[in-house]
Amino acid sequence: MTLAELITTIRTHPGDEDTLITGYLATKTRTIRMLAIDNTRRFGLPRDTQPDLEQEIMLSAYTLIRTFLTKNTTPEWSFSTYMRRRALNCATQLTRTAGANHLSGMGGQERRQRYLATRKAELTTTLARTPTTSELLAYANQHAQATRKNPTKQGMVFTRKDLTPTRTLSTDAFRDDYDYEPAQPPDPPATLLAHDIITQCAHHSPLLGSIAAHWLRPITSGQADTPGSFTHTARAFTLDRQQADAALALIRDTTRHITGEHE
Incomplete structure (x- = not known):
């Protein structure tokens, strides 16, 4: 075709x-x-x-x-x-x-985090629910074995340590006002929250999941506690102003829904 x-x-x-x-x-x-x-x-x-x-x-x-x-x-x-x-x-x-x-030293870490986020979105779609840690690790390792010549040498064998977050994210990273001080209790770990957002956005549509993954890459890679430039993300996906506004609104709605569940 x-x-x-x-x-x-x-x-x-x-x-x-x-x-x-x-x-x-x-x-x-x-x-x-x-x-x-x-x-x-x-x-x-x-x-x-x-x-x-x-x-x-x-x-x-x-x-x-x-x-x-x-x-x-x-x-x-x-x-x-x-x-x-x-x-x-x-x-x-x-x-x-x-x-x-x-x-x-962030290249390998970023690659692993992005790989896990992609596999989680795929498995969530297949199962119609969020996979357990054991299910995600088994699926990610099986996928790596099937698609890579030597996963061990390439550093693509995953354990529970890969799902242990090392940073915390203020949910106010998703507000327009970044100076706002969040109330206690503290927000959920950064990478965990970001991956949940990506997964839920992928449920809405594969494209929205990809947009969210691109925007949240600084967080999932462990390089920052806030998303990247959404303007840059919109350009990467050739979104016009109306499409970009709609995508950002959906991602923020998803974020509010997830953080509400965490409270």
């Missing part, structure tokens, strides 16, 4: 949109992996950043498809043609942060 045929099929069967997109991208896994390998070499990125780049390219591919649907336009070129340029952009973005992450 060509990219243009996919867009036509989705417009004919809008109720099957997520299934059709997921199925189509599954057939492009090898193309995306080769783009990640080529650009990792071209930009001289550390080899352990290749999985990160592959994930970014996959998200970019999802965004590309959603852009055609949202703007009601039809692809003029092949999937590979579009993705070659997008892969370059992803690699350029990753190059800006890879050096700092590598020097600070």
